[in-house]
Amino acid sequence: EAQVTQNPRYLITVTGKKxxxxxxxxxxxEYMSWYRQDPGLGLRQIYYSMNVEVTDxxxxxxxxxxxxxxxxxxxxxxxxxxxxxxxxxxxxxxxIDRVTNEKLFFGSGTQLSVL
Amino acid sequence: xxxxxxxxxxxxREGDSSVINCTYTDSSSTYLYWYKQExxxxxxxxxxxxxxxxxxxxxxxxxxxxxxxxxxxxxxxDTQTGDSAIYFCAPRSGGYQxxxxxxxxxxxxxx
Numbered sequence: 559e560a561q562v563t564q565n566p567r568y569l570i571t572v573t574g575k576k577x578x579x580x581x582x583x584x585x586x587x588e589y590m591s592w593y594r595q596d597p598g599l600g601l602r603q604i605y606y607s608m609n610v611e612v613t614d615x616x617x618x619x620x621x622x623x624x625x626x627x628x629x630x631x632x633x634x635x636x637x638x639x640x641x642x643x644x645x646x647x648x649x650x651x652x653x654i655d656r657v658t659n660e661k662l663f664f665g666s667g668t669q670l671s672v673l
Numbered sequence: 674x675x676x677x678x679x680x681x682x683x684x685x686r687e688g689d690s691s692v693i694n695c696t697y698t699d700s701s702s703t704y705l706y707w708y709k710q711e712x713x714x715x716x717x718x719x720x721x722x723x724x725x726x727x728x729x730x731x732x733x734x735x736x737x738x739x740x741x742x743x744x745x746x747x748x749x750x751d752t753q754t755g756d757s758a759i760y761f762c763a764p765r766s767g768g769y770q771x772x773x774x775x776x777x778x779x780x781x782x783x784x
Binding site: 562593598599600601602617648650661662664665666667 | 674677679681706708713714715716717718721761772774775776777
């Protein structure tokens with residue numbers, strides 16, 4: 559089944575304790591992206607990747623890191639989490655085709671609480 | 674960057690029509706998407722319209738685009754309880770990284 563898999567689904571941590579949220583897709587998509595969803599603010603893009611070893615900042619990259627060593631995986635790293643990073647996080651992927659309209663495929667989300 | 678605005682809540686009775694509105698600022702938007710988020714789930718593409726169209730109909734869904742006013746709407750006919758979700762307007766301008774999501778409209782359907 560074609561899917562984007564995020565882990566964990568829920569995570570509670572404390573300020574300053576490094577954590578990684580994993581994202582994996584099995585559709586051989588070039589494009590992957592991380593978003594955070596906050597009430598009243600919608601989805602805001604954190605980082606995106608157009609292909610292996612190619613990453614770039616989105617609208618709210620501060621406090622986050624990403625890597626794209628393999629095409630299928632795009633982990634989100636919080637080196638020193640802070641309470642303002644408490645949020646619902648989504649990973650998404652898509653093929654890149656500049657001619658046709660390609661939709662984003664989303665994971666089920668990771669609810670992160672930083673105490 | 675692009676600003677995309679939606680009202681936060683909409684409540685309708687089952688069987689009525691729902692209209693969710695969206696305004697955006699980037700006139701170069703090419704595709705304009707509507708994504709649906711059901712409780713506890715990720716977003717799924719519901720429908721979309723290309724910028725050279727005024728209207729698109731897909732079963733119970735009608736999308737209207739007013740490019741001059743940069744206004745997009747999603748009409749759901751005969752709204753059902755299963756339509757209860759958050760709906761996101763998401764214009765795309767340029768590459769894939771240029772999809773900007775609105776604040777989302779939470780649709781509540783009253784039986």
